[in-house]
Amino acid sequence: MVMKNDASIYVESFWKGHKTGDFEAVVAIAQESFSGMKNKINATRWLCANLAARPRMQYYIAKYNGIVAGYILWVEHGGFRPEAYLELEQIAVKESFRGKGVGSILIKSSFQNIKKDIEESDRKIKTVKITTGKDNVRAQVLYEKTLGAKIENIVKSPYRNEDIEVEMFVRY
Numbered sequence: 001m002v003m004k005n006d007a008s009i010y011v012e013s014f015w016k017g018h019k020t021g022d023f024e025a026v027v028a029i030a031q032e033s034f035s036g037m038k039n040k041i042n043a044t045r046w047l048c049a050n051l052a053a054r055p056r057m058q059y060y061i062a063k064y065n066g067i068v069a070g071y072i073l074w075v076e077h078g079g080f081r082p083e084a085y086l087e088l089e090q091i092a093v094k095e096s097f098r099g100k101g102v103g104s105i106l107i108k109s110s111f112q113n114i115k116k117d118i119e120e121s122d123r124k125i126k127t128v129k130i131t132t133g134k135d136n137v138r139a140q141v142l143y144e145k146t147l148g149a150k151i152e153n154i155v156k157s158p159y160r161n162e163d164i165e166v167e168m169f170v171r172y
């Protein structure tokens with residue numbers, strides 16, 4: 001499945017059948033975007049484990065002029081319920097491609113596709129959750145604009161006690 005959103009950005013479902021170069025690109029983006037994912041072996045193991053959990057976990061990648069520019073990981077919680085509970089678990093755009101609309105298109109296109117799949121199996125989306133750093137205002141604005149997510153909780157980060165996170169939700 002390929003979604004064309006403008007002249008140069010494509011969003012596509014990402015899975016085991018993709019070529020090695022695409023895997024390496026996703027791992028490299030994770031490494032440069034998240035402090036806890038700097039280790040290449042662990043970043044690769046994480047990617048492989050999540051890909052094996054499809055369709056509970058689903059990756060999409062964005063290609064900008066054919067180059068892998070970002071990825072998003074969606075997770076479904078609590079079973080394949082009639083009223084689905086999804087989490088946007090991770091999104092990252094390669095540093096050199098940020099601010100070009102890749103993140104927005106990645107969220108909107110992948111969500112649209114997941115929603116369609118869920119509705120085709122006679123289910124519907126009930127809740128979407130997204131957690132991000134309290135200071136990551138850019139990500140918060142992005143989630144509000146693209147999904148309509150609102151901040152509901154402010155919590156201590158499970159990764160570092162000194163960091164604060166916001167939990168955002170879309171409730172239908």
Ligand SMILES: CC(C)(COP(=O)(O)OP(=O)(O)OC[C@H]1O[C@@H](n2cnc3c(N)ncnc32)[C@H](O)[C@@H]1OP(=O)(O)O)[C@@H](O)C(=O)NCCC(=O)NCCS
Nearest residue numbers: 033091092093098099100101102103104132138139141142
């Ligand atoms: C958050 C992230 C995914 C956004 O991706 P992106 O491709 O840069 O996003 P977009 O270009 O679609 O821009 C989204 C919004 O960010 C804001 N933005 C864009 N460039 C910005 C900049 N230089 N500084 C601050 N905000 C900026 C704008 O509000 C923009 O919306 P608008 O263009 O409709 O006004 C990307 O910055 C990233 O990978 N960050 C590191 C990893 C991360 O923080 N992930 C989320 C953690 S949960």
